[in-house]
Amino acid sequence: MKSRWNETDARDAVERYARAGVAEDLALRTYSARLLGADPSLVLHGGGNTSVKTTAVDLFGEPVDVLCVKGSGWDLATIEPPGHPAVRLTPLRRLRDLDRLSDEDMVNAQRQNLMNPSAPNPSVETLLHAFIPEKFIDHTHALAVLALADQPDAEALIAAVYGDRVACVPYVMPGFDLARRAAEIWESHVALEGLVLINHGIFSFGATARQSYERMIDLVSLAEARLAPVARPPAQAARPAAPADEVLPLLRGVLSQVAGDRWPSHWILDHRADETVMALANDPRLADWAGRGVATPDHVIRTKARPLVLPAPSGDLRAWRGTAVAAVSAFIADYEAYFRRNAARFPTGKTQLDPLPRVIVAPGFGLAGVGRSAPDAAVTADVAQSWAATVLAAESVGRFTPVGEADTFDMEYWSLEQAKLGKSAERRLERHVVVVTGGGGSIGAAAARAFAAEGAQVAVLDLDAAAALAVARGLGRAAFGLGCDVTDPTAVELAFAAVNARWGGVDIVVSNAGTATAGAMVSLSDDQLRSSFDINFFAHQTVARAAVRVFRAQGMGGALLFNVSKQALNPGPDFGAYGTSKAALLALMRQYALEHGADGVRVNAINPDRIRSGLLSETMIAARSASRGVDAATYMAGNLLGEEVTAEDVAQVMVFAAMMRRTTGAVITVDGGNVAAMVR
Ligand SMILES: [Zn+2]
Incomplete structure (x- = not known):
C-alpha cells in the first residue's frame, strides 16, 4: 500500500480551507482523513474515524483545548471541516475518572461539550481519541490488518509482524470501556505507533497529520507483506451457473x-x-x-x-x-x-x-x-x-x-x-424497479422523474441514448439510461437483461415510446402505415412480452402501463396511422390484462391528450390554434377544466396507476375532460 500524501495538495488544502476560516490543524486533518477514505481496503462507507487535538477560541476570546473528531453521518472519503466537530477536551478526559458510563450519558456528555451545539454527534469512538494524548489519531478497519486480527493467535501474529511498534487491545465493544482499556494499554508502553484492536481494526498516532497517516500506511503495508507470500489456492471451477x-x-x-x-x-x-x-x-x-x-x-x-x-x-x-x-x-x-x-x-x-x-x-x-x-x-x-x-x-x-x-x-x-x-421514512416506491420506454421524451422524462421522486429505481430507455443518459443523470444514484430501439426485439431483451443484472428484476413498466405519422388513409403508403404499427403496436407487444417474462420469473405480480392516446378512442382527421395503431394497442392492453391477471400483473392504459411534447411541437400548436382562430394558450386549455394538461400531470397519473392495487384493464384519461374521447 502506497502513501497518497502529496505535500503540494496538502498545502493547497491548508490555503483553500484558510480562506473559509479553518485553522491549519483541522485543514490537514480533513486532507489526510480523505486520503484514508479514498482507499476501500482501509475504510468503507462511513467506517473508520479520525481526530486532531487543537485549540479553539470561545465567546470570550479565550483559548479552549478541543478534540476535533469525526462526526456521525460523515464519510471519510468526502469529509469536510464541519465533519470533525470540536468537543471540549478537558471535560471529555475527566469522564475517565468514572467507574461506569452508560451509552446515553456518554452521548449526552459528548453533545454537551460540543463547541457548536448543532454539530453532528461525535463518533462512538470519541472517548478513545480523547483518552489517548496523541495529537493526530487515525482509525481504520484495514482489510490486511483484519486478516491478522481475526485469528485464534492474533496477538502472536501481530507481535511477530510489528514487534513493539504497536500493542494489541483485546476485543471490547466501542464506547467507554474500550476507550479506557485502550488508554491503559497505550500508557503501559513507550513510543507506540499504533494499536491493533483484535477482531476490530487498527489505530495509528502521530505528532503531525502526515506522520499519523503514513504510519497507518506503513503498518497496513507490513500486514500486506505478511499475507502476500502465501499463494492463494486456485478457485475451483463450479458447475456453470445460469446467467x-x-x-x-x-x-x-x-x-x-x-x-x-x-x-x-x-x-x-x-x-x-x-x-x-x-x-x-x-x-x-x-x-x-x-x-x-x-x-x-x-x-x-x-x-x-x-x-x-x-x-x-x-x-x-x-x-x-x-x-x-x-x-x-x-x-x-x-x-x-x-x-x-x-x-x-x-x-x-x-x-x-x-x-x-x-x-x-x-x-x-x-x-x-x-x-x-x-x-x-x-x-x-x-x-x-x-x-x-x-x-x-x-x-x-x-x-x-x-x-x-x-x-x-x-x-x-x-x-x-x-x-x-439513519431513520429516513421510506418513500412509496422505494424497493421497486421501473422501466420507462421513450424516457428521453417529454412524457417519458416526466414519468422517470415522478417515479424517482417516489423512491423507485428507474431505467430510462430511449432510441436516443444521449437523451436517455441525460434524463437518468438528473435522477441521481438509483437510475440509469440506455439506448434501446423498442422495435428491435433483441434490443428489448438485452435492455431487460441489463435491468435485471443491475437491480435484480422489474416491478413496473411504462411502455410509452410512440410516434405520430400524419396523412389521410388513402394517401398513406403501406410502409408508412406498417412503420406506425411497428412502433405504436408491435414495439409495445415486444416490451410487454419481455416485462411479463420477468414478472412471472419473480412471481411478485407487476404493473404494465401503456401510453395510448385520445386517437385510440376519438380519431382525428389525417391521423389514421396513429389512431389505428393506438386502437390496436388499446386492445393489446385488454388482452394482457385478461391473460395475466392470474399472475398478479395489472395492465392499464393511460390516455393523455394535447400535451406539449415531441409529438405535439410548438409549430404544430401554432398551426392548430391558428386554424381554430384561437391563441396557443386557449387551444392548449381547450378541455372541460379549461386548463392545459402537462407532461408532469400525465406522469402523476402513471405513478398513481402503478400503485392502484385492485385496478386492471382500465383506461385512465388525463386530458382535462373531452366528451368525445370519454370511454363508453
Ligand atoms: Zn472501528
Whole structure:
C-alpha cells in the first residue's frame, strides 16, 4: 500500500480551507482523513474515524483545548471541516475518572461539550481519541490488518509482524470501556505507533497529520507483506451457473415469497462476481466460512452476522428456486433463534429487526447485496466483497476467526450503531424497479422523474441514448439510461437483461415510446402505415412480452402501463396511422390484462391528450390554434377544466396507476375532460 500524501495538495488544502476560516490543524486533518477514505481496503462507507487535538477560541476570546473528531453521518472519503466537530477536551478526559458510563450519558456528555451545539454527534469512538494524548489519531478497519486480527493467535501474529511498534487491545465493544482499556494499554508502553484492536481494526498516532497517516500506511503495508507470500489456492471451477440476469429475478421472487406479509416483500439486489468473490463462492469451504461471522463488528448492521449460502443455480432452475425458498426460510428460523438467545441477556428486551438475509452467496454465481434501494444494496455488496477478501486473506495465513456471536449481536442491536443507518421514512416506491420506454421524451422524462421522486429505481430507455443518459443523470444514484430501439426485439431483451443484472428484476413498466405519422388513409403508403404499427403496436407487444417474462420469473405480480392516446378512442382527421395503431394497442392492453391477471400483473392504459411534447411541437400548436382562430394558450386549455394538461400531470397519473392495487384493464384519461374521447 502506497502513501497518497502529496505535500503540494496538502498545502493547497491548508490555503483553500484558510480562506473559509479553518485553522491549519483541522485543514490537514480533513486532507489526510480523505486520503484514508479514498482507499476501500482501509475504510468503507462511513467506517473508520479520525481526530486532531487543537485549540479553539470561545465567546470570550479565550483559548479552549478541543478534540476535533469525526462526526456521525460523515464519510471519510468526502469529509469536510464541519465533519470533525470540536468537543471540549478537558471535560471529555475527566469522564475517565468514572467507574461506569452508560451509552446515553456518554452521548449526552459528548453533545454537551460540543463547541457548536448543532454539530453532528461525535463518533462512538470519541472517548478513545480523547483518552489517548496523541495529537493526530487515525482509525481504520484495514482489510490486511483484519486478516491478522481475526485469528485464534492474533496477538502472536501481530507481535511477530510489528514487534513493539504497536500493542494489541483485546476485543471490547466501542464506547467507554474500550476507550479506557485502550488508554491503559497505550500508557503501559513507550513510543507506540499504533494499536491493533483484535477482531476490530487498527489505530495509528502521530505528532503531525502526515506522520499519523503514513504510519497507518506503513503498518497496513507490513500486514500486506505478511499475507502476500502465501499463494492463494486456485478457485475451483463450479458447475456453470445460469446467467445472473436470469437468476436474480428468481432470487428476488424467493425473498418476496418468504417475506410474505410479515416482512418487506420487495428488495433491490446488487450482484458482484469479481475474482475475489468467485474464489470465495466457488470454494468448498464456503458454508463453513459463512457461519463464522463478520470481519469487523461495524459491518454487522449492513450484512447481518452471516450470509445466506445457496447451491449453484444451474440445471433445473425451478427446482433450484424451491431449494432457495427452503434455505431462506431456514435462514430466518436461525436468525430468530439467534435473536431470542441473545436478547434474553437484556433485561429491558430488544426489538427484533427483519430476519431476511442481506448477503446471498452461491457457487458459480457470486454474491448479491440485498437492500431497500440501489445505493443501499450497493453499500451492502461493497461490505460483503470486503468480507470475502478478508476471509480469503485470513485463511491464507491461518484460520479466519472473527468476534463471537454475543459480541456481534451486541453490536447489531446497539442503538448507537443502528443510528448510523439513519431513520429516513421510506418513500412509496422505494424497493421497486421501473422501466420507462421513450424516457428521453417529454412524457417519458416526466414519468422517470415522478417515479424517482417516489423512491423507485428507474431505467430510462430511449432510441436516443444521449437523451436517455441525460434524463437518468438528473435522477441521481438509483437510475440509469440506455439506448434501446423498442422495435428491435433483441434490443428489448438485452435492455431487460441489463435491468435485471443491475437491480435484480422489474416491478413496473411504462411502455410509452410512440410516434405520430400524419396523412389521410388513402394517401398513406403501406410502409408508412406498417412503420406506425411497428412502433405504436408491435414495439409495445415486444416490451410487454419481455416485462411479463420477468414478472412471472419473480412471481411478485407487476404493473404494465401503456401510453395510448385520445386517437385510440376519438380519431382525428389525417391521423389514421396513429389512431389505428393506438386502437390496436388499446386492445393489446385488454388482452394482457385478461391473460395475466392470474399472475398478479395489472395492465392499464393511460390516455393523455394535447400535451406539449415531441409529438405535439410548438409549430404544430401554432398551426392548430391558428386554424381554430384561437391563441396557443386557449387551444392548449381547450378541455372541460379549461386548463392545459402537462407532461408532469400525465406522469402523476402513471405513478398513481402503478400503485392502484385492485385496478386492471382500465383506461385512465388525463386530458382535462373531452366528451368525445370519454370511454363508453
Ligand atoms: Zn472501528
